[in-house]
Amino acid sequence: MNPNGPGTHLDPATLAALREAVAALPDDELRDPARVPELALLTTVPDAAKAFPVVRDTALRSELAARGIRATDTRSEGRPAHRGRTGWTIAALILALAAPALILTGRGGGAAFDVETGALPSGIGMVVALLMFAWLEPSRTRGLLYRGGSVGGSTFVFYAVLWLAVAVFAIAGGAVSAPAGAIGVALQLIASVGAGVLAVVALRRDRARPQVLGGRAAPSALEVPAELAASPEFRAGVERRLGDWRQHTETVLTAEERGRVRAAELEVVRLVAERVDGPA
Structure with a gap:
C-alpha cells in the first residue's frame, strides 16, 4: 500500500524537506490549518516556492493598505x-x-x-x-x-x-x-x-533572498505593528490573500503535480500530528 496516496509517490528528498519544514514550524502555528496546504505546495512545486516571498510580501502590503497603514521596511x-x-x-x-x-x-x-x-x-x-x-x-x-x-x-x-x-x-x-x-x-x-x-x-x-523574479528585487521584511501582527483579523486577512494565491496556483498545476501536492498534504498532517501527540 502506498502511504503517499494512490498512484502518487513522494521521493526521499521531498519527504525529508517536508519533515524539516514541519520541524521548523513555530509551536503557535502547528495547529493552523493553513500551514498544511502551504507547506505541501511550497515543498513540491519549485516555482511556487520561488514566487512565495513576493506573494507573501504583497499580501502583507495589501492588508496594511486596507487598514490605511503605509508599509515600511524594517532593515x-x-x-x-x-x-x-x-x-x-x-x-x-x-x-x-x-x-x-x-x-x-x-x-x-x-x-x-x-x-x-x-x-x-x-x-x-x-x-x-x-x-x-x-x-x-x-x-x-x-x-x-x-x-x-x-x-x-x-x-x-x-x-x-x-x-x-x-x-x-x-x-x-x-x-x-x-x-x-x-x-x-x-x-x-x-x-x-x-x-x-x-x-x-x-x-x-x-x-x-531570491531577488531575480520577473526582473524585480525580492521583498524586504516589513514593519508590522506588534499589536496588528497579533490581531486575528489581520492574520486572517493575510491568510485569505495567500489562500487565494494557492487556489489560483493549483489551477495551473498538472495532474501529476496536483497529486504530489495532495500526497504532501497527507504527509504534513501526519508529521504535525506526530509532533503534537508524539510518535504512534
Missing part, C-alpha cells in the same frame, strides 16, 4: 541601493579583471610588465577589488546590476578561480624569485581565498 536592505554604488560596483568588476591582465599579458614582447614586475601591482589590484566587493556586499542585492540578473554570488566564485589561476601562472613564471614578485603572489593568493569566502557569504544571501 536597510529594503531601500534601493544608492546609484553611486552601482558605479563603484562596475569599477570593482573592471579592476578585478584588469589586475589579472597585468600578469596574463606579461608574456607579450610589448607588454608593460613582465611576470616578475607585474605580480606586485596585480596582487595589489586584486586585494583592492576584493575590499571594494566586501564593502559593496551589504547593498549588492539591491543594486541595478543584481536586479538585472548579474553580479550574483557566482561572480565571486569566478574571480576566486581566476585569481588563483593567475597566482599559479605567476609562480610558474618565476615571479617568486624576486622579493616584490613573491609579495605580489602572496597578495594574489590572499585575494583568491578572500573571494572564495565572500562567494560563500554571497551565495547564502542569494538563497535567502
Whole structure:
C-alpha cells in the first residue's frame, strides 16, 4: 500500500524537506490549518516556492493598505541601493579583471610588465577589488546590476578561480624569485581565498533572498505593528490573500503535480500530528 496516496509517490528528498519544514514550524502555528496546504505546495512545486516571498510580501502590503497603514521596511536592505554604488560596483568588476591582465599579458614582447614586475601591482589590484566587493556586499542585492540578473554570488566564485589561476601562472613564471614578485603572489593568493569566502557569504544571501523574479528585487521584511501582527483579523486577512494565491496556483498545476501536492498534504498532517501527540 502506498502511504503517499494512490498512484502518487513522494521521493526521499521531498519527504525529508517536508519533515524539516514541519520541524521548523513555530509551536503557535502547528495547529493552523493553513500551514498544511502551504507547506505541501511550497515543498513540491519549485516555482511556487520561488514566487512565495513576493506573494507573501504583497499580501502583507495589501492588508496594511486596507487598514490605511503605509508599509515600511524594517532593515536597510529594503531601500534601493544608492546609484553611486552601482558605479563603484562596475569599477570593482573592471579592476578585478584588469589586475589579472597585468600578469596574463606579461608574456607579450610589448607588454608593460613582465611576470616578475607585474605580480606586485596585480596582487595589489586584486586585494583592492576584493575590499571594494566586501564593502559593496551589504547593498549588492539591491543594486541595478543584481536586479538585472548579474553580479550574483557566482561572480565571486569566478574571480576566486581566476585569481588563483593567475597566482599559479605567476609562480610558474618565476615571479617568486624576486622579493616584490613573491609579495605580489602572496597578495594574489590572499585575494583568491578572500573571494572564495565572500562567494560563500554571497551565495547564502542569494538563497535567502531570491531577488531575480520577473526582473524585480525580492521583498524586504516589513514593519508590522506588534499589536496588528497579533490581531486575528489581520492574520486572517493575510491568510485569505495567500489562500487565494494557492487556489489560483493549483489551477495551473498538472495532474501529476496536483497529486504530489495532495500526497504532501497527507504527509504534513501526519508529521504535525506526530509532533503534537508524539510518535504512534
